[in-house]
Amino acid sequence: MYLKKQYNLVLESRNVLFDYCKTIKNEDFINENSSFGRGGSMRNLLVHIANTYEFWIANISLKKSIVFSPYENYQNIEDVLKLFLSIDEFMDDFFELTEKSDNEIQYERNGQKTRTEPFKIFTHVITHEYHHKGQILSLSRHLGYIPVDTDIIR
Incomplete structure (x- = not known):
């Protein structure tokens, strides 16, 4: 229950960012800047x-086979919004899984088998999102925009 509640706060904050990205010129949204990681564009950071x-969540926790699309498959914020709708769908499956069981999730990473709890995976993905959200806002500032407040408490 708490994971879903926390994810709803993430969604509110993410939607503030998405609304802001809708105000960014598309050429700036997809413009790659080598000073920022993961391809250095707002689009690339969101796809990442x-x-x-x-x-x-999908591949490790839910054992689905999701194939990542290249950044270039997403040419504007509307394309990115569709991508995140698919994320929200399997997040619902993840919340169902975590309500049914506190079992650890087994996976292999860098050739090593390991396990962790769903809460740790969930914490990892949301903190990762906020890290890159900050980069997106900073990148937009470098492009001459005035970033919005995307904090959970605003």
């Missing part, structure tokens, strides 16, 4: 965030 949810 989604890919991380796909990897840890």
